[in-house]
Amino acid sequence: QSALTQPASVSGSPGQSITIPCTGTSSDVGGYNYVSWYQQYPGKAPKLIIYDVSDRPSGVSNRFSGSKSGNTASLTISGLQAEDEADYYCGSYTSSNTLYVVFGGGTKLTVL
Amino acid sequence: QITLKESGPSLVKPTQTLTLTCTFSEFSLSTGGVGVGWIRQPPGTALEWLALIYSDDDKRYSPSLRSRLTITKDTSKNQVVLTMTNMDPVDTATYYCAHRRAGKYYVDYWGQGILVTVSS
Numbered sequence: 001q002s003a004l005t006q007p008a009s010v011s012g013s014p015g016q017s018i019t020i021p022c023t024g025t026s027s028d029v030g031g032y033n034y035v036s037w038y039q040q041y042p043g044k045a046p047k048l049i050i051y052d053v054s055d056r057p058s059g060v061s062n063r064f065s066g067s068k069s070g071n072t073a074s075l076t077i078s079g080l081q082a083e084d085e086a087d088y089y090c091g092s093y094t095s096s097n098t099l100y101v102v103f104g105g106g107t108k109l110t111v112l
Numbered sequence: 113q114i115t116l117k118e119s120g121p122s123l124v125k126p127t128q129t130l131t132l133t134c135t136f137s138e139f140s141l142s143t144g145g146v147g148v149g150w151i152r153q154p155p156g157t158a159l160e161w162l163a164l165i166y167s168d169d170d171k172r173y174s175p176s177l178r179s180r181l182t183i184t185k186d187t188s189k190n191q192v193v194l195t196m197t198n199m200d201p202v203d204t205a206t207y208y209c210a211h212r213r214a215g216k217y218y219v220d221y222w223g224q225g226i227l228v229t230v231s232s
Contacts, residue, residue, distance in 0.1 A: 046159065
C-alpha cells in the first residue's frame with residue numbers, strides 16, 4: 001500500500017480538463033511544499049512534469065499544472081490530448097523516513 | 113545532458129544476491145549536493161524508493177528493506193552499485209537509477225530501467 005492515495009483511473013475527452021488528486025497527511029503533502037508529479041508511458045521510465053507543488057521543468061507543456069490544498073495535491077491537465085494518455089504518479093517529501101520521499105499508487109489516464 | 117544507465121542480471125534465483133550498477137554521465141558524485149539512488153516498480157504497480165547515496169557518502173535506505181540493501185559509489189568510474197540480498201519472487205520489478213539533488217525531493221533524471229525477474 002502506497003503512502004499517498006491516488007485514484008486508480010481517470011478519463012477525459014480531447015480538449016477537456018482533468019484533475020488527478022493525491023492525498024497524504026500532515027507528515028508529507030500537507031506539511032511541506034515538496035510535491036512532484038511524474039508521467040510514465042508503458043515500458044518507459046517516469047518523467048518529471050511538476051516539482052515543488054506547481055513548478056514545471058523546462059520543456060514541459062503549460063497544459064500541466066499543480067496545486068495543493070491541505071493534505072491533497074492535484075495535477076490538472078488542460079486541453080487534453082491523446083498523447084497525455086499515460087500513468088501519473090505523485091511524490092512528496094515525508095518526515096516519516098530518512099529517504100524523505102514517498103510516492104502515490106499511480107493513476108491511469110485514459111483519453112476517450 | 114545528464115544520463116544514467118542501469119546494468120545487471122535480468123534473472124536471479126530466489127535467495128541469491130542481486131547486484132545492480134548505475135553508470136552515469138555529465139555530472140560527478142565528487143561534486144557536492146548530488147545524490148544517486150534506486151527506485152523499483154513491480155509489474156503494474158507503484159514506484160518505491162530503495163536507497164540513495166550522496167556525494168558526501170551519506171547513505172539512506174528504505175526502512176522496510178534496510179537489512180537487505182547496500183549502496184556504494186565509485187566516483188572514479190561514475191558508478192553507483194546497489195546490492196540486495198536474499199532475493200524473492202516478490203522482488204521482481206523494474207529497477208531504476210535516479211538523480212536527485214541535495215535538498216530537493218524529486219527525481220529530475222531517470223535511467224531507462226532494468227527488469228529483474230526472480231525465479232528458480
